[in-house]
Amino acid sequence: MPNVQIAPEQASTIAPQIDLVLYVLTGLSVFFFFAVCAVLVFLAIRYRKGTKVNRTIVDPHAGTALELTWTIIPTIMAIAMFFWATVVFFQYSRIPDDAMEVLVTGKQWMWKIQHPNGKREINELHVPVGVPVKLTMTSEDVIHSFFVPAFRVKRDVLPGRYSNLWFEPTKTGTYHLFCAEYCGTDHSRMVGQVVVMEPEDYQRWLAGEFTAVPAASAGEQLFTKLGCVTCHEGNSPRGPALKDVFGKEVQLQTGEIVLADEDYIRESILNPQAKLVAGYPPLMPTFQNQIKEQDIFTLINYIKSMKDDQESGSQS
Ligand code: CUA
DSSP states (O other), rough: OOOOSSSSOOOOOSSSHHHHHHHHHHHHHHHHHHHHHHHHHHHHHTHHHHTOOOOOOOOOOTHHHHHHHHHHHHHHHHHHHHHOOOOHHHHSSOTTOEEEEEEEEETEEEEEEEOOSSOOOOOOOOEESOOOOEEEEEEESEEEEEEEETTTTEEEBTTTTEEEEEEOOOOEEEEEEEEEEETTTTTGGGGGGEEEEEEHHHHHHHTTTTTOOHHHHHHHHHHHTTTTTHHHHHTSSSSOTTTOOTTTTEEESSSSSEEHHHHHHHHHHHOOTTTTTTOOOOOOOOOOTTTHHHHHHHHOOOOEEEEEEHTOOOOO
């Protein structure tokens, strides 16, 4: 028999579950389609004009049991499908806390990747097998969509905000990475590959041929170079200190309380006046068009690491 593949290889923890939902749903639909057609054809032939069959209705209520059966059973099946698919959907959407974070920037027409240690790559994503990976993604221009069929994961990548995706690869190998949102002339060439490696190989790959500075110290350099340091260190009256700010709630000038997450920090870099922290003047200039998305990631990583410092008790 020729090797006919309906779907690509299943290479992540979620893939078999998503396939099973799809196959069961398709199977049920096909079954009921043919069941209804069979009854239709049978009755059309049996009761066609001129056949000698009994056409008198004996008791109009005789079919109640039958009608209840064909109403209740499919209803239960539909509700069961709904709950089952919802459980899978929650697993797909809920990112594990211990996931390793990789940053992805979509751009006409390439994928730029940044690893936790600051290592960067283009159109290739190297990940370890058996480890949950969280992608934080944004776009420098238009809407793209990050799609790895073998993992059964896909998520839009939007300019101006972060979206997340997670997967846990179950097999080593090389898998297709596609852009699944029409994004201009070379959309069809906006492809790449995900290379799943043994954890030791991944560590070796991560460390190899890599002379750039680690993300946090690259962040520190950028923080100094862009002048952030002049207002955001110590107890300057001009800007809030950023130590230990990530993941905390911040009170704004308007009295509103917001969570200092990735989106908030990004917005504060690009549009500082949008959400001013209470007690500080609107002094900060915008960095719109002056800073690349990947550098914003680097700064966010640095701000996160300031939080880690605090927790491990090192002095300021
Ligand atoms: Cu990017 Cu299509």
